[in-house]
Amino acid sequence: MSSTLPAGAERHVEHCMGTVFSIDIRRPGVGAEVVADVVRWLHWVDATFSTYQSSSEVSRLGRQELTLSQCSPELRSVLEMAAQIEAATDGYFSIYPNGVLDPSGLVKGWAIEQASNLLLRAGSTSHCVNGGGDVQCVGGYDGGDWRIGIADPHRRTDVAAVVAGTDLAVATSGTAERGPHILDPHNGSAVTELASLTVVGSGITLTDAYATAGFAMGLAAIDWLEGLAGFQALAITREGERRATSGFRTAGLVSATALR
Amino acid sequence: MKRVLFSVLGTILGLVGLLTFKTHGHTALGATALPSAALPATGTSAPAASTPSATGTGAPPDPSSGSATTGPASTSPPAAGQPDKSYDGTAVQTRYGVVQVKVSINGSKITNVSFLQLTADDPRSADINSQAGPLLLQETLSAQSANVNTISGATYTSEGYLQSLQSALDQAGFK
Numbered sequence A: 001m002s003s004t005l006p007a008g009a010e011r012h013v014e015h016c017m018g019t020v021f022s023i024d025i026r027r028p029g030v031g032a033e034v035v036a037d038v039v040r041w042l043h044w045v046d047a048t049f050s051t052y053q054s055s056s057e058v059s060r061l062g063r064q065e066l067t068l069s070q071c072s073p074e075l076r077s078v079l080e081m082a083a084q085i086e087a088a089t090d091g092y093f094s095i096y097p098n099g100v101l102d103p104s105g106l107v108k109g110w111a112i113e114q115a116s117n118l119l120l121r122a123g124s125t126s127h128c129v130n131g132g133g134d135v136q137c138v139g140g141y142d143g144g145d146w147r148i149g150i151a152d153p154h155r156r157t158d159v160a161a162v163v164a165g166t167d168l169a170v171a172t173s174g175t176a177e178r179g180p181h182i183l184d185p186h187n188g189s190a191v192t193e194l195a196s197l198t199v200v201g202s203g204i205t206l207t208d209a210y211a212t213a214g215f216a217m218g219l220a221a222i223d224w225l226e227g228l229a230g231f232q233a234l235a236i237t238r239e240g241e242r243r244a245t246s247g248f249r250t251a252g253l254v255s256a257t258a259l260r
Numbered sequence B: 001m002k003r004v005l006f007s008v009l010g011t012i013l014g015l016v017g018l019l020t021f022k023t024h025g026h027t028a029l030g031a032t033a034l035p036s037a038a039l040p041a042t043g044t045s046a047p048a049a050s051t052p053s054a055t056g057t058g059a060p061p062d063p064s065s066g067s068a069t070t071g072p073a074s075t076s077p078p079a080a081g082q083p084d085k086s087y088d089g090t091a092v093q094t095r096y097g098v099v100q101v102k103v104s105i106n107g108s109k110i111t112n113v114s115f116l117q118l119t120a121d122d123p124r125s126a127d128i129n130s131q132a133g134p135l136l137l138q139e140t141l142s143a144q145s146a147n148v149n150t151i152s153g154a155t156y157t158s159e160g161y162l163q164s165l166q167s168a169l170d171q172a173g174f175k
Helices: A033-048 A057-062 A071-087 A104-121 A205-215 A220-226 B002-018 B070-075 B123-142 B161-171
Strands: A012-016 A019-025 A127-131 A134-138 A146-151 A161-163 A168-174 A194-201 A230-237 A243-244 B035-039 B083-089 B098-104 B111-122 B148-154
Touching: A012 A033, A019 A033, A019 A104, A033 A057, A033 B098, A033 B111, A057 A071, A071 A205, A104 A134, A104 A194, A134 A146, A134 A205, A134 B148, A146 A168, A146 A194, A161 A168, A161 A194, A161 A230, A168 A205, A168 B148, A194 A205, A194 A220, A194 B083, A205 A220, A205 A230, A220 A230, A243 B070, A243 B111, B083 B161, B098 B161
Parallel strands: A146 B148
Antiparallel strands: A012 A019, A019 A127, A127 A134, A134 A168, A146 A161, A168 A194, A194 A230, A230 A243, B035 B111, B083 B098, B098 B111
């Protein structure tokens, strides 16, 4: 009996961006230097995009100490994506939530997807990167599906549903324990219709942004997401009522094939 | 046995890491108010019938890499009569306060997690602690029975909890 993980399987936990990242790499594994690269990447993103650090590029751009052309290509690319997503979500997703530049709503998901791509390029065909509850899964889990529990917003120790599949992304937007924190960008008021909205897609960048935008829409998000190819969603209202897109089966299980 | 336990702990740490709660500040809760959570002796854990399965086409079944939750309950129940062993985690100073946990382990299972220290700075934070604390502990235990690989939906984050728990588990000899 060995006291080590099976060869090539490894899990790494990293504190970054004010939350916790969990990187679960199944076989075939990657070298420790690749995991170190992923960790370095996450902290670079934090240092570059943090709105809490006055010296970050985002903070300096927000204060107009930098012009866009002086910023990193990564930052410019994120701002371009943000503009596209804002248009695609009828303005429900915005990186100026309080009139001030704050791309945080896009950055974490994007950082996760890039981290996953980094692992993929290094040869990992089966892994999961979870950043504060936003999940990108690649491949399957030891020959089967990844199973992602959706935290029940009304009973925090329970799982409200399980999403199972391969090669998928899952993001949940909801109100934190300190009360509503997502604002409707159209009128600046806190949105309260939903307790949580879970979106399932293939890439976590867009999936996460759509979860944020959809949460601000309220129950209307379900019809909106129903009309989008490649996405499924589950909404849980403040009263505990559930509404889901057709591909999100009543059992709460969705397979990757339902996304296609 | 140890292999299986490690994979359970990995999952627990992964889950716990994502369940965040923010303890603001430094008003120590009374010791009597500190929550703890324990599994029923018989375990609410994994469905008895489940066996680690690898239904995929390529890789051979590997008991230690199966779902972290089903393996240990079916393969290594706590030995009857064996006393729990307890380990105190490091007291971790966070920007919100001090967190220190204690874990009890029996055989290959965590049977109890409790707070030795949990501090908060204002009534609102103390209120949050009093709710989040027990949930976090329960989550650690139920992670052993939840048949999932990961959790979507950030709720609480406690770096301190994670670090203190990890240090206790390190003392228990799991690296």
